[in-house]
Amino acid sequence: xxxxSTHQLTEFFAAVCAPQQEHAAIMVxxxxxxxxxxxxxxxxxxxxxxxxxxxxxxxxLEAVLDGAERPATLAVPGIGELHVTTARFNPGGALLxxxxxxxxxxxxxxxxxxxxQTLELALTNISLLxxxxxxxxxxxxxxxxxxxxxxxxxEARQDPLTGLPTxxxxxxxxxxxxxxxxxxxxxxxxxxRFKAVNDSLGHRTGDELLGLVAARIRGCLRPSDTxxxxxxxxxxxxxxxxxxxxxxxxxxxxxxxxxxxxxxxxQEVFIxxxxxxxxxxxxxxxxxxxxxxxxxxxxxxxxxxxxVLFDPQMHAEALARLTLNGDLQRALALxxxxxxYQPLFRLDSGQPVGVEALVRWQNPDRGYVSPADFVxxxxxxxxITDLGRWVLNTAGRQAAAWRRTQPDLGINVxxxxxxxxxPQFASDVERMLSDTRLPPDAVTLELxxxxxxxxxxxxxxxxxxxxxxxVDVSIDDFGTGYSSLSYLQRLxxxxxxxxxxxxxxxxxxxxxxxxxxxxxxxxxxxxxxxVIEGIETEAQRNAMQVLGCDLGQGYHLCRxxxxxxxxxxxxxxxxxxxxx
Amino acid sequence: MSTGMSHVSSxxxxxxxxxxxxxxxxxxxxxxxxxxxxxxxxxxxxxxxxVGYHVPELFDALREQVGTDTVIVGCxxxxxxxxxxxxxxxxxxxxWGGAGFTVGxxxxxxxxxxxxxxxxxxxxxxxxxxxxxxxLLLIADGLTGSHHDVVRGAFSVAGATIxxxxxxAGDDLTYVRTYQFHGGRDxxxxxxxxxIGVAVGSDRxxxxxxxxxxxxxxxxxxxxxxxxxxxxxxxxxxxxxxxLRRLGIEESVLDDAAAFRQLAFHHPLGLxxxxxxxxxxxxxxxxxxxxxxxxxxxxxxxLAWLMTSDLDSLLEGADEASGQALDALGGEPALGMLLFDxxxxxxxxxxxxxxxELAAIGKRLxxxxxxxxYTTGEFARVRGAxxxxxxxxxxxxxx
Numbered sequence: 011x012x013x014x015s016t017h018q019l020t021e022f023f024a025a026v027c028a029p030q031q032e033h034a035a036i037m038v039x040x041x042x043x044x045x046x047x048x049x050x051x052x053x054x055x056x057x058x059x060x061x062x063x064x065x066x067x068x069x070x071l072e073a074v075l076d077g078a079e080r081p082a083t084l085a086v087p088g089i090g091e092l093h094v095t096t097a098r099f100n101p102g103g104a105l106l107x108x109x110x111x112x113x114x115x116x117x118x119x120x121x122x123x124x125x126x127q128t129l130e131l132a133l134t135n136i137s138l139l140x141x142x143x144x145x146x147x148x149x150x151x152x153x154x155x156x157x158x159x160x161x162x163x164x165e166a167r168q169d170p171l172t173g174l175p176t177x178x179x180x181x182x183x184x185x186x187x188x189x190x191x192x193x194x195x196x197x198x199x200x201x202x203r204f205k206a207v208n209d210s211l212g213h214r215t216g217d218e219l220l221g222l223v224a225a226r227i228r229g230c231l232r233p234s235d236t237x238x239x240x241x242x243x244x245x246x247x248x249x250x251x252x253x254x255x256x257x258x259x260x261x262x263x264x265x266x267x268x269x270x271x272x273x274x275x276x277q278e279v280f281i282x283x284x285x286x287x288x289x290x291x292x293x294x295x296x297x298x299x300x301x302x303x304x305x306x307x308x309x310x311x312x313x314x315x316x317x318v319l320f321d322p323q324m325h326a327e328a329l330a331r332l333t334l335n336g337d338l339q340r341a342l343a344l345x346x347x348x349x350x351y352q353p354l355f356r357l358d359s360g361q362p363v364g365v366e367a368l369v370r371w372q373n374p375d376r377g378y379v380s381p382a383d384f385v386x387x388x389x390x391x392x393x394i395t396d397l398g399r400w401v402l403n404t405a406g407r408q409a410a411a412w413r414r415t416q417p418d419l420g421i422n423v424x425x426x427x428x429x430x431x432x433p434q435f436a437s438d439v440e441r442m443l444s445d446t447r448l449p450p451d452a453v454t455l456e457l458x459x460x461x462x463x464x465x466x467x468x469x470x471x472x473x474x475x476x477x478x479x480x481v482d483v484s485i486d487d488f489g490t491g492y493s494s495l496s497y498l499q500r501l502x503x504x505x506x507x508x509x510x511x512x513x514x515x516x517x518x519x520x521x522x523x524x525x526x527x528x529x530x531x532x533x534x535x536x537x538x539x540x541v542i543e544g545i546e547t548e549a550q551r552n553a554m555q556v557l558g559c560d561l562g563q564g565y566h567l568c569r570x571x572x573x574x575x576x577x578x579x580x581x582x583x584x585x586x587x588x589x590x
Numbered sequence: 591m592s593t594g595m596s597h598v599s600s601x602x603x604x605x606x607x608x609x610x611x612x613x614x615x616x617x618x619x620x621x622x623x624x625x626x627x628x629x630x631x632x633x634x635x636x637x638x639x640x641v642g643y644h645v646p647e648l649f650d651a652l653r654e655q656v657g658t659d660t661v662i663v664g665c666x667x668x669x670x671x672x673x674x675x676x677x678x679x680x681x682x683x684x685x686w687g688g689a690g691f692t693v694g695x696x697x698x699x700x701x702x703x704x705x706x707x708x709x710x711x712x713x714x715x716x717x718x719x720x721x722x723x724x725x726l727l728l729i730a731d732g733l734t735g736s737h738h739d740v741v742r743g744a745f746s747v748a749g750a751t752i753x754x755x756x757x758x759a760g761d762d763l764t765y766v767r768t769y770q771f772h773g774g775r776d777x778x779x780x781x782x783x784x785x786i787g788v789a790v791g792s793d794r795x796x797x798x799x800x801x802x803x804x805x806x807x808x809x810x811x812x813x814x815x816x817x818x819x820x821x822x823x824x825x826x827x828x829x830x831x832x833x834l835r836r837l838g839i840e841e842s843v844l845d846d847a848a849a850f851r852q853l854a855f856h857h858p859l860g861l862x863x864x865x866x867x868x869x870x871x872x873x874x875x876x877x878x879x880x881x882x883x884x885x886x887x888x889x890x891x892x893l894a895w896l897m898t899s900d901l902d903s904l905l906e907g908a909d910e911a912s913g914q915a916l917d918a919l920g921g922e923p924a925l926g927m928l929l930f931d932x933x934x935x936x937x938x939x940x941x942x943x944x945x946x947e948l949a950a951i952g953k954r955l956x957x958x959x960x961x962x963x964y965t966t967g968e969f970a971r972v973r974g975a976x977x978x979x980x981x982x983x984x985x986x987x988x989x
Contacts, residue, residue: 018862020891041742041975048864048974050750065750065975088751110973118864 018046019124026125026132033062035136039129040064043107046125047118050089051108054129055079055096061103065089084108095119097126105129169239171217172224177246177299180238184248184295194290195257197247198302199227199264202282202314204243207274215275222274223281226267230260246299254289254319261285261317269315284309288320304328334387337373342396347371349404350570353580354422354541357555357562362580364420364454365412366563367405368570369397389426398429403442406453408573410446416582422454422484427461431468436475443479450480454505458486466497477502484541489529499536506533508559510544517549523557530558603688604630605926605988607672607961611680615643619651622683626961631657632685634693634788636928637664637771638963639681641761645771648681649778656775661693663786664771665729665759668933669944669964673955676948678762684928684961686988692791694719697772699784702734709743712787716748721791725753725798725986727928730785732758732768732966736818736887740785741969741977753798754977755986756788757930757965763851763937765873768966794925794989797918800970802932802982803907804869806860807898808836813891819884820876821859824894828880833857833872836896844875855937858981859888860897864974869897869981871934871967885967886978897981901943904935908947908983912954915987918972922989927955929962930984936964938981958987 022042029035036054040062044052051065058079063071066086074084084092092108097119099105105126107114114122167179175183187194201223208216220243227237227245236248247264249257265285271278286305290298305320307328312318341347351365371379388394402423409421429435443450455476462469462485473483484505489512508529512522526542533540542554545564554562571579608625610618618639626635635656639648652662670682696715701708713726726748730740737758744754759768770784790796811832815823824832834841837857843850851873859882860867874883888894908931916924929951936944951960970984971977 020893021889024889024891044975046864048976050974052975065745067749086750088749 019121019128022046022125023128026128027135029132030136030139032133032136032140035129035132036062037064039105039125039132043105043122043125047107047109047114047122049092049107049109051084051086051092051106053106055104055106057102065108079104095122097123099126099130099133103130103133172221172239174224174228174245175236175238177238177240180236180240180246180248181295181299183236184290184298187248187250188291188295188298191291192251193253194298195249195252195254196288196290196298196302197249197257197261197264198240198286198288198299198306199245199247199268200284200306200310201243201245201268202284202310204281207279207281211275211279215279219272219274219279219281222272223268226270227264230263230267240299246302252289254287257287257289258317258319261287265315265317282315284314285317286320287317301325331387334384335391335393337376338371338384338388338391338393341371341373342393342400346373347397347400348572349401349408350572351405351408351576352563352570353568353576354420354561354563355567357542357551357559362568362582363418363561364422365409365576366422366456367401367408367424369401369424385426389428392428394426394428395432398424398426399438402438403445406442406446406448409452410448412577413448413452415577420452420454420482421448422456424456424486427457430457430461430472435472436479439476439481440479443481451482454482454484456484456486456507459488459490462501462503463497466501470497470501473502484539487543489525495532498532503538505539505541507541507543510564513542513544513550513554516547518553523553526554526559527557534558601630601688603686603690603925605686605959606630606632606684607926607959608683609670609672609675609677609680609961611677613679615645615648616651618643618681619648622681623652623655626683626685627655629655630685630687632660632687633691634661634663634687635683635685636961637662637681637683638667638670638961639664640670640677640679641666641764641767641769642679643681645769645780646778649771649773652683653775653778658775660687660774661695661788662771662773662778663695663729663788665757665786665963666761666769667963668760668763668966669936670961671929671931671948671963672961673952673959674948676944682961682963684926686926690721690793692719692721692789694789694791695772696787696789697770697779697781697784698787699781701731701740701785702783705735705737705739705785706743706746708785709740709745710747711743712740712785713744713747715787715789716752719789719791721793723792723794723796725755725790725796727788727790727986728754728756728785728969729770729788730756730758730967730969731770731783732760732885733765734783737967737969738887738978741971744787745971745975745977750975753796754969754971755798755928755930755984756969757963757984758967758969760933760964760966763873763933763966765966790986790988792988795919795922796989797915797924797985797987798970798972799911799914799916799918799985799987800968800972800979800982801907801910801914802866802869802899802935802979803903803905803910804858804860804867804897804899804981805903806867806895807857808896810862811894811896813888813894816888816890816892818887819870821882821884821888822879829882830875830877830880833875833882833896844877847874850875852937854882855934856898858897858934859884860895861888862893862895863976867895867897868976869979870894871932871980885980899938899981901939901946904939904943905947905950909950909954911983911985912951915985916954919987919989924955924958925988926958927960927988928986929960930965930968930970931962932968932979932981932983933964933966934981935983 026039040052053063054061060068060072080096093113094108095114096104096106234250238246240246265283268283286302288298288301301320304324305318309316309318348370350368353362354364405423412419482504486507487509488506490509540559541561542559545551545562545566606626608622610621612618672682694715698708698711761768770781811824814826821829854872859870870884872882968979968982968984
């Protein structure tokens with residue numbers, strides 16, 4: 011029992027069974043067998059080939075074995091004559107050791123045999139465990155795939171952010187309700203000013219806000235009603251057994267609830283909601299939801315925070331808008347836009363000092379389209395950026411041509427809010443000045459009061475770039491919006507263009523005149539030029555002159571004219587190139 | 591990895607030793623170098639010194655005396671010895687040169703968690719050393735875990751044809767930090783966590799000797815739970831409890847770690863092996879898990895004995911190790927001998943015993959110069975594939 015060899019088998023067993031890879035187990039077996047039996051060489055052979063060799067090179071051992079699996083001795087170069095012992099193990103393996111001076115005694119041979127059998131056991135276990143591991147990994151992969159699939163299905167039906175049903179589930183529930191043939195109303199809710207929250211406080215806060223909105227919506231509903239998140243900042247509500255007119259107070263309640271401040275990111279956040287309502291049965295679920303969406307769009311158009319009931323006419327309008335949009339895109343490409351120019355006169359001398367470029371659209375099918383109809387659409391779709399650039403360049407070129415004979419003539423160009431915030435806008439103006447060689451002070455860019463005051467801080471930054479170029483900036487339609495006087499003082503502007511509303515009556519009233527006088531005095535204080543728009547009678551012109559307005563514009567003074575008629579219309583000489 | 595290679599072949603073969611216990615490192619280095627080199631240009635100089643020296647100054651004194659091709663290797667120790675002299679604090683230098691010697695070196699660094707790879711890297715010093723007689727000498731950090739793996743890595747490169755000798759650096763048995771040295775005349779690097787391989791090539795035989803002189807004491811114990819060098823259980827009981835009970839020692843001895851270590855050095859563990867017992871130095875006890883900490887791994891499932899020895903047996907071991915190396919020279923006269931003696935043997939032998947051991951070696955070697963150091967583990971393999979030892983004296987004789 012106390013023979014040294016028996017003590018070694020436990021250590022050998024522990025060492026050989028530890029690795030998880032077959033090659034590593036074989037390597038350990040060979041090393042430990044050589045160490046325990048104090049042999050110079052150890053090897054594992056499989057099907058007659060040397061798999062692993064220890065104490066001498068594999069190729070060298072392969073060469074001296076020369077195909078013999080169980081030679082009695084081996085002559086290994088550099089070591090000498092070695093006594094060889096091998097022990098077989100399944101399948102087709104043999105554990106070989108070779109020792110100098112003395113062959114293995116019977117106990118040692120028995121130990122070697124036990125080691126070989128241990129190795130066989132270890133290799134079998136590794137093989138089984140590998141197969142089991144592979145199977146387990148395959149199962150785990152399958153389970154993971156299944157879980158991922160279930161998650162994606164669940165997410166397709168339940169919004170992970172708010173926990174509300176998604177559009178898919180909402181439509182299913184709506185279909186179920188419609189099948190019962192009972193009155194059903196659908197509210198389509200779009201949040202007002204949500205984008206501003208996302209942009210200023212970050213998406214995480216935006217997500218948090220959506221969660222809070224969802225809770226408020228749920229809080230306004232009966233247990234039998236369903237709220238869903240349709241996407242982005244859009245929600246929908248399904249009101250069971252509810253006629254459209256009955257849904258209006260619910261919608262109003264929702265708007266009131268959303269209006270209340272949300273405590274977020276350490277402050278109170280204010281948003282609103284616009285809601286469209288459509289009712290069933292009578293249409294497919296998708297159609298009802300679409301109708302509510304169209305109604306919501308109208309609510310937005312009418313001014314945020316409103317409730318609008320769907321009317322089939324809205325579809326026609328929506329379609330018309332789509333068509334208009336398509337026509338607008340083509341119009342720019344086909345060159346259907348034209349510019350007319352309306353002069354501005356000094357009221358004291360009656361001299362023309364500049365012209366305002368006004369865009370016109372003559373469509374072959376529609377005929378003349380009013381800017382009031384297409385400019386808002388161009389603003390909405392972003393086409394205004396390209397259109398505005400075209401106006402700027404065309405007007406600039408025309409003004410440069412006129413200035414050959416009328417070197418003091420200025421040009422006023424209208425600029426939209428989108429253009430102002432376009433990072434390219436200042437460089438567009440700079441390029442136009444460079445191309446036309448117009449002096450910057452000959453150009454006045456007109457921006458409406460509402461554009462400037464909707465985000466005065468951003469407007470100041472954009473206007474600074476323009477001011478650096480040297481062009482003048484005018485506040486158009488002044489007096490109709492809500493100008494903060496403190497911002498007015500800080501805005502880098504040169505001109506106030508007083509809205510025509512104040513002289514809309516043929517003979518201005520005392521109150522009208524009082525407002526205009528106040529604006530003129532304010533402008534003087536701020537050292538701004540004043541322009542009064544919409545002069546249509548001599549009485550108006552006289553009144554404005556008396557009040558001290560610098561410039562005037564209106565049909566009474568001169569209607570908008572085509573460029574080729576402007577100079578002759580004003581009684582001014584034609585440019586020499588044209589005369590020639 | 592840094593390498594060095596030295597071929598000195600024009601002058602007569604020589605082997606020299608020097609020893610100094612001067613406290614000033616420059617003076618000690620100069621004294622030991624002058625004695626070992628005696629104006630000759632060595633192929634290699636081994637520097638073994640105690641941890642207290644400011645070694646750069648010590649090496650400056652040596653570098654002034656060596657040639658451009660001279661390789662300098664060495665380490666800190668738990669004592670050093672040369673013919674006729676042994677010291678706790680001091681420096682011993684052993685050098686050889688002359689016709690027929692080749693030396694190549696290779697250093698593996700940051701070896702702690704890759705000992706096997708480091709062993710193979712260090713053994714790559716053998717490439718380029720094609721002499722008829724070769725040996726691989728390893729000097730390793732003594733505190734980096736299982737040095738069996740260093741041997742396995744070295745064996746995977748050297749194979750069974752090349753004998754292995756060497757020792758692990760020490761730090762006066764404090765087991766805190768050891769240093770290894772490698773360089774030449776232009777500078778010597780001082781490292782920890784390194785394994786240095788020295789390929790010793792000669793046109794005359796090289797002889798290796800290994801012996802310890804320990805016996806089993808009492809019944810065998812089964813290592814029922816262990817992890818690397820930490821023995822957690824013996825015969826299913828906390829290892830520390832079994833150890834204290836077997837030796838009849840009170841728990842209070844653990845209050846003084848140094849006292850326990852001194853005691854444990856007298857009772858190492860022996861693992862059952864074909865040609866005797868593979869010894870494991872116990873250097874610490876851990877009261878928290880009642881385990882014993884050994885310098886090398888103790889495999890779970892192994893059969894172990896507490897080992898004991900007496901002065902005579904240890905002295906016989908020293909004589910035997912020296913004799914084996916001389917015998918292996920095949921009748922050629924010995925030029926000199928390198929010794930790697932376990933630091934724990936000094937503790938067991940005591941100061942008087944160490945001087946008697948030195949005398950026994952000297953008596954066996956006659957006029958043959960010898961030098962070496964007290965280690966934290968010894969490398970030696972002539973037969974078989976095992977090559978890590980403890981409580982053992984390993985010798986390398988050069989003809």
